[in-house]
Amino acid sequence: MPRETLSAATHYHESAMSLFEREEVFTDILTDLQRQGWSVQDNVFSSEFIQALMAEAQGIESTNMLQAGIGRQQDHQLSLNARRDTIQWIDGDRPIRRDFLNAMEALRLALNRRLFLGLFDYEAHFARYEAGAFYEKHVDAFHGRSNRVLSTVLYLNQDWQQQDGGELVLYDERDSEHELGRFLPQQGRLAIFLSEAFPHQVLPAKRTRHSIAGWFRVNNSTGQFVDPDQ
Numbered sequence: 001m002p003r004e005t006l007s008a009a010t011h012y013h014e015s016a017m018s019l020f021e022r023e024e025v026f027t028d029i030l031t032d033l034q035r036q037g038w039s040v041q042d043n044v045f046s047s048e049f050i051q052a053l054m055a056e057a058q059g060i061e062s063t064n065m066l067q068a069g070i071g072r073q074q075d076h077q078l079s080l081n082a083r084r085d086t087i088q089w090i091d092g093d094r095p096i097r098r099d100f101l102n103a104m105e106a107l108r109l110a111l112n113r114r115l116f117l118g119l120f121d122y123e124a125h126f127a128r129y130e131a132g133a134f135y136e137k138h139v140d141a142f143h144g145r146s147n148r149v150l151s152t153v154l155y156l157n158q159d160w161q162q163q164d165g166g167e168l169v170l171y172d173e174r175d176s177e178h179e180l181g182r183f184l185p186q187q188g189r190l191a192i193f194l195s196e197a198f199p200h201q202v203l204p205a206k207r208t209r210h211s212i213a214g215w216f217r218v219n220n221s222t223g224q225f226v227d228p229d230q
């Protein structure tokens, strides 16, 4: 490999890692995923970075957000999949967004190295739940019908209180009535779980709730079905 390429690659890796708050965060996520298929971690990113992401989320005019799709509703076996959030897909057109995608790229590489998941890429959108908004119980991918393997949700609101609602409720993959946990959308918290395995929902938020939802995907060629969020 030419020297320039090598040093560019090294520099890129270091800068993506520097966005994370803790070095062990990958180890914690990978261990949880291996053991139970899901992980919820706090203080994943540096506080400067998460605050910049929050400012970016808040700065999006609501007229530039899309009503999130409920596509494929007739196919859903678990629930109505009704939702009331608005979204904006993320690409690398602004530095803060590119930094976020670079950070998740570093996570993707770690997941592939350690868990051999063969993750091919990552897609993500900002999501905004205004007061009263929710997302009914659903799964993010259906067996054989999607290339989504791992779902991620990064929460952006500062000082989110119990009375603000908006919890993520995660359910057991074997018993979709059994709750694994309820998680407040606290700033810097990252939820990550196998997209096909874990039903989940968002309880009604009592104030505006900001997050970034994303999916690591494999590159299968059975892409004749459209993902629900698109």
Ligand code: OGA
Binding pocket: 127, 135, 140, 153, 167, 168, 200, 201, 202, 211, 213
């Ligand atoms: C989703 C989703 C959960 C959350 O966007 O598919 O389930 O806590 N989000 O925002």
Ligand code: MN
Binding pocket: 138, 139, 140, 151, 200
């Ligand atoms: Mn979901």
